[in-house]
Amino acid sequence: MASDTAGDLRTERRPKLAERVVSALRSQVLGGAFAPGQKLPTEYQLTETFGVSRTVIREAIATLAADGLVEARQGAGVFVIERPSLAFGSIGQDIGGKISQALNVLEVRMGIEIESAGLAAVRRNGAQEAEIQEAFFEFERLLALDEATGKTDFAFHRAIAAATNNPFYVEVLDALGARTIPCDVTAPWGTESVLTREYQVGLQREHLVILNAISAGDAQAARDGMRAHLTASQERYRARLNGQHAEYMSGIGKPRSS
Known part of the structure; x- marks a missing residue:
């Protein structure tokens, strides 16, 4: 019984599809693949890129918006925010050389x-x-x-x-x-x-x-x-x-x- 429990704990957790999309888009935005003010690919294009449903894409975009990375503009699309307000964004600033x-x-x-x-x-x-x-x-x-x-x-x-x-x-x-x-x-x-x-x-x-x-x-x-x-x-x-x-x-x- 104990070995069964250990096996369960070691089983790989499969992240939700939306989490994978969020992780990929977050890395692209923070890495500069999308410039501030730039429009993200359309919902349809993102579904094709990631091979997921529109529901998954919408959930991912909602998460990125809540994190202050993007904003949805009605009738225009989703855009990278000019100055992303990340919770940890200021940690690395002014560290100094000490x-x-x-x-x-x-x-x-x-x-x-x-x-x-x-x-x-x-x-x-x-x-x-x-x-x-x-x-x-x-x-x-x-x-x-x-x-x-x-x-x-x-x-x-x-x-x-x-x-x-x-x-x-x-x-x-x-x-x-x-x-x-x-x-x-x-x-x-x-x-x-x-x-x-x-x-x-x-x-x-x-x-x-x-x-x-x-x-x-x-x-x-x-x-x-x-x-x-x-x-x-x-x-x-x-x-x-x-x-x-x-x-x-x-x-x-x-x-x-x-």
Whole structure:
């Protein structure tokens, strides 16, 4: 009986058709596929694109409108709002370059991504699992070429969030943005100490643990892997702060150069 219950818990949750349409359109709008003020395809075109009924499309549009992404204009169609009012839209603004802020962001990410990894392990479909794997191997390819891996690192985490089939996980991660990835040269707190090959190889080992757990459908192992990954990042940042403090203390009493 217990094994039957465990099997039920591991069964993949199939999201409603409208949720899939919402997730796809939301990503397109936030990703710039539709510019502010631009008209979305017609209801008929959307039914053809997604292979769903008009009822599903209307439900999806209603959800996007409630989220402040689009607005329906009678007799004209559905348009992307000029300035979308997202609940999490201001999270990533004015983060600054302080390590303390990076630690704050990681704390938020732990609250989001640990559970998203567990959900992805039991909810992901084949295409979503493939996207996670593709991001992992793209990171590996760039690492071999000694090229920046930050965007691909973020893509790996975002693909996991998308595999939850809950669009709000993706929305929060998008609001935090790729600036949270320390091995990205564009991150405000990215420095030589976190851009080394050794550092990035370590990240990839941690990613592999998460990937294997999701592919195996092991929700708890996926959560544990993500927790270990983000905790290790916190520890690396704290080590940087401690190093800065030690460097300062060792310099006290020494004459400053003019």
